[in-house]
Amino acid sequence: MISIPDEIGNLSGLITVELHLNDIEGSIPTRMKELMNLQQLDLRGNRLDCSISDEFCQLKNLGWLALSNNKIHGLVPTCLGNLTSLRYLDLGSNNLTSRLPSALWSLKDILELDLSSNALIGSIPPQIQNLRAITKLNPSRNKIAGNIPDRIGSLLSLQFLDLSLNFITGMIPKSMETLIDLRYLNVSHNKLRGEIPDGGLSKNLTGQSFMMNDALCGRNPSLQIQPCVNQISQQRSNLVEMHIAYTPRLNIMIDVTSGLEYLHEGYSSPIVHCDLKPSNVLLDEDMVAHVSDFGISKLLDSGQSKTKTKTLATIGYIAPEYDQKELCLQKEMFIALGLR
Structure with missing residues (x-):
């Protein structure tokens, strides 16, 4: 069995640890906390079977933490919100079962946050507006419920947003029309309803972004979404007016x-x-x-x-x-x- 030795804590000058795709098993050594200069830790694609220790929160210089595609379970430590140097956090494809930690929404300088393919519960709070620099947000394939907060429209740097395969309800906020840099959006397989905002939000998107939300409707025919009731009435009215005019x-x-x-x-x-x-x-x-x-x-x-x-x-x-x-x-x- 390949594992990370405890002696790694002796390498106090380490700045980067890249051990992804190595079939590493076991747990993450507690002595990892002694690497006070560590800026990047990449353990993706292994077979780590453990929880995330609070001791990670002592790595104040950590800017890149990637633990995806392992068997990591348990809670997401709330103290991760204290790692103000974090720019990249990837915890996707594990077995995490906690609520979405509110502390994560205080990472005002984070650029990418991936929590996908876990069993996280809770809702996305209005405090999401604090992620003012974020470009990629992916909490897809969880058990997240509640509405999409209107303040998500303040994330003007957002380019990638995946909320698919959750239990999100309510309407898509009209404030999302302000996300002019958004290149990828997926809210499919939720319980959303109402009209898809007709501004820049739907300009470069396809119907796959919104599929399996039976109560959604829209004006853009390229999305292949059912038209809204008031839109159907207007179309019929326009049809009558057209016949009279001609x-x-x-x-x-x-x-x-x-x-x-x-x-x-x-x-x-x-x-x-x-x-x-x-x-x-x-x-x-x-x-x-x-x-x-x-x-x-x-x-x-x-x-x-x-x-x-x-x-x-x-x-x-x-x-x-x-x-x-x-x-x-x-x-x-x-x-x-x-x-x-």
């Missing part, structure tokens, strides 16, 4: 004038509408125009072409050509429609 207006005018001609000439007693306006012209499914609202229409005696009335239009509206008049004429019905 239907030959002449056909609508012909339908209306044909209806008026029938009112004026089709009976022995002509009928004058007296309130013809666009809102009283209805279009059916075949885009055929129909004149409606005869509430103030007038009957003319045979031979009459005008009549007096005290009611010139519906409440709240009066056509300008009727202003200061009491006359309701057949010809003015065409003026109200815009056929001058």
Whole structure:
């Protein structure tokens, strides 16, 4: 069995220890704490079966700590938050079972933090905003719950964010639109809901970033995400407006004038509408125009072409050509429609 000897503590001048991918078994020697000048410790890809000792926290100059892909178990020491020189911390692919240590969110100068593929619980707190220099954050494949804090939008240096395969709920904060340097985002396999922010967040992303969040919706068709309900309504509204805009207006005018001609000439007693306006012209499914609202229409005696009335239009509206008049004429019905 290959193991790290206790005598490593005698090498007090060591700055870097790189022992990754060596099938090292056992535990990390407690005498490692004596390497006060140590800046980089890389033990990735071994078979270490132990917990992370609080004694690591005595290595005040440690800037790089990589323990991923081992069998390390137990708690993440809260005292790691005191290692203010840390720039890179990789604890991924182990068997850690503690809550997310709040002390980690005080590492204001850390650049990369990887906690992926463990069994960590808890939630991401608003204090995440303290990681002002971070470029990579990966707590994926854990048991993290709760919401994505709105203050994550203050991490302006963030380029890589993986929150996938957790139990995160709530909405994706709109504040994430400010993360203009974000190149990779994965929030798939959670319980997120609501609309994906339509700003720069979704510009360089694909649907895989958001998959398996059944209650998510969005506006960007390239994401292959279901559209939001209000978006569907707007699309239908736009479709109706498009049909109206491009239907030959002449056909609508012909339908209306044909209806008026029938009112004026089709009976022995002509009928004058007296309130013809666009809102009283209805279009059916075949885009055929129909004149409606005869509430103030007038009957003319045979031979009459005008009549007096005290009611010139519906409440709240009066056509300008009727202003200061009491006359309701057949010809003015065409003026109200815009056929001058």
